[in-house]
Amino acid sequence: MKVVTTKKELISWINDFRKEGKTIGLVPTMGALHEGHLSLVKECKKNTDIAVVSIFVNPTQFNDPEDLKRYPRTPEKDTSLLDTIGCDLIFLPTVEEVYPEKDTRKFNFGYLETIMEGARRPGHFNGVGQVVSRLFDIVSPDKAYFGMKDFQQIAIIKNMVKQLNYKIDIVSCPIIREESGLALSSRNTLLDEDHRKNAPHIYATLKKARNLVARMSVNDLKKWITDQIDSNPYLKTEYVEIVDDTTLQLIEDWREKNNKVVCVAVHAGKIRLIDNIIL
Known part of the structure; x- marks a missing residue:
């Protein structure tokens, strides 16, 4: 398993894998990993040759600064967990690496961003569009894996894929729950x-x-x-x-x-x- 922090190094590894004819899967995360995330990586491993996991707490999708500050960060534990399940590449970038310049793009998700999470967290899905498209541009995956707990987010990402004409298969994976029934988060x-x-x-x-x-x-x-x-x-x-x-x-x-x-x-x-x- 390789841990890289720069786009240059990540792209270099991916180019090498591509030359070998290998398919690439991406699991975008914000870290503080749990069994739900690991289930996505396992699914990715089943269906693509190389599993890439990004760990990046994306500031542009938090409309509440306190929420961003409070969000759990456990990079050492995360990398150790991913090693145990055979992850191939971990991308652990800084904010400056993902956004060398301020991302001022405004997505139009239409109706999808006017209800539920979109209505109550202004700007949230625009930030999701920014970070996921940046990761897609850097990694160029064949498939990308997302959990169904964030049900509306999957619809937003599928819409963005159409808008930007990405040739990426978006794979929705079931919610993983504790024995008590609580959705893992x-x-x-x-x-x-x-x-x-x-x-x-x-x-x-x-x-x-x-x-x-x-x-x-x-x-x-x-x-x-x-x-x-x-x-x-x-x-x-x-x-x-x-x-x-x-x-x-x-x-x-x-x-x-x-x-x-x-x-x-x-x-x-x-x-x-x-x-x-x-x-």
């Missing part, structure tokens, strides 16, 4: 004991909601989910939306012929958690 390490103990109530509620589709309207089910989550004194719902799994259009009637996903954002104390479940 780097932010889980920031939860205090009480909030961590109560956070699994989010997924427990989503699982129950699956069984109520036949008995409730869309709006009634959204209200029921909100009330159930908020009945736990350690949790406060920010939003509950039921959307089309491809277009993210809001579902208003169960008779609509498409796959539907419940997406939620919940505050557990100062920590904001997101989750989703396919109905």
Whole structure:
């Protein structure tokens, strides 16, 4: 396993692999790795010859400076974990390496950035577009792997790939959960004991909601989910939306012929958690 910190060194390695006819997979991360990230790398290893993992806390996607400051950083632990599962290349750049000049590009994701995370975190998805496109330009992967916990983000990245005409296959991978049901997230390490103990109530509620589709309207089910989550004194719902799994259009009637996903954002104390479940 090679750990590189500069674009020049990374591109040199990738060019060598390309000369050998090898395919390249990329797993972009912000570090503080857990089993969810590792599952993406394992999937990448199965389907491409070379697994590249980037570890970079991207400042342009944080609309809250305190959130950026608070985000966990564990590079030594991360590289050690990646070594155990056979990662080939780790890219650990500085901000200056990724953005030698200020990135002033403005993406237009249309409807996709007007709902859920887009509506509540202004500029967030523009920052995602900036960093992921920079990584795509540097690595030129054949495939890139993303976890479905960030459901809306995958739709944004697929849209960006079309806009910029990248020939990259975006691979969505299932959410990995703790035994309790809590979706694995780097932010889980920031939860205090009480909030961590109560956070699994989010997924427990989503699982129950699956069984109520036949008995409730869309709006009634959204209200029921909100009330159930908020009945736990350690949790406060920010939003509950039921959307089309491809277009993210809001579902208003169960008779609509498409796959539907419940997406939620919940505050557990100062920590904001997101989750989703396919109905």
